[in-house]
């Protein structure tokens with residue numbers, strides 16, 4: 652097959668233009684710009700699918716992840732790789748979600764965007780898009796990746812670290828897959844076992860999960876009302892290696908109640924780097940005893956989307972707990 656890439660354009664700053672209400676996506680604009688830009692045409696043949704409507708990524712969620720997944724699934728055999736053009740705000744969530752949904756993926760799905768719109772002077776869009784196209788064409792890293800400003804990262808390890816730097820993303824707990832300077836230097840392309848067939852797990856809408864960030868002085872009593880049988884999962888962003896305050900005995904009965912309701916409590920760390928280790932300190936031991944699971948060094952984005960994925964597969968509570976602590980797509984390092 653001649654090398655050909657499918658570009659899925661969902662929206663984001665990259666293709667926005669100035670309006671009286673601030674930057675907003677403009678239908679057809681970016682697609683037109685890319686089609687008439689010779690450099691994009693020199694890389695390889697490509698087709699582009701534009702979302703209607705184009706979205707600021709704050710508005711992207713399960714429905715759009717399913718739509719991106721559907722395009723990749725249906726066109727999988729027609730292309731060498733895929734580029735997803737996306738806003739930066741929720742890009743790491745989409746990258747994480749797709750990494751779980753696309754089971755057996757053996758082609759690159761490169762998500763990218765820009766901090767400065769294509770239409771502006773000094774835009775980072777052209778470089779990011781051109782390089783993403785090359786990465787998808789060359790198909791060396793054959794997994795869901797996020798490419799931004801010279802760094803190719805594993806999608807489910809990436810996180811947005813800056814709202815104004817051109818280096819908007821980092822992969823704090825996993826080495827970059829490639830660094831892009833004059834050459835593209837692949838660093839960590841693993842030969843993970845892949846099946847020869849792609850499957851798509853469509854995510855269910857409205858899976859009731861929550862993220863709670865622990866802070867000094869938190870009053871756990873306030874959360875009692877939301878801890879009902881309806882809540883299926885909580886990502887608890889704890890201090891350091893998974894620690895929570897032990898004052899007033901407020902938390903543990905709540906966690907116990909959640910666990911008795913079959914709510915999964917998945918513990919992440921608030922730190923950018925490092926891993927959860929439940930039981931290292933007395934302040935995390937109680938979580939462990941109450942039945943919480945460790946997300947190890949997973950990002951909160953990976954933890955949230957992994958919960959969506961596991962619930963969508965219809966697994967039992969015990970199965971979901973076990974899978975949360977298992978490395979499925981290179982999203983965590985077991986300690």
Ligand code: ASP
Nearest residue numbers: 663664707708738739740
């Ligand atoms: N709000 C924009 C978005 O996420 C920001 C960006 O693309 O950089 O769609």
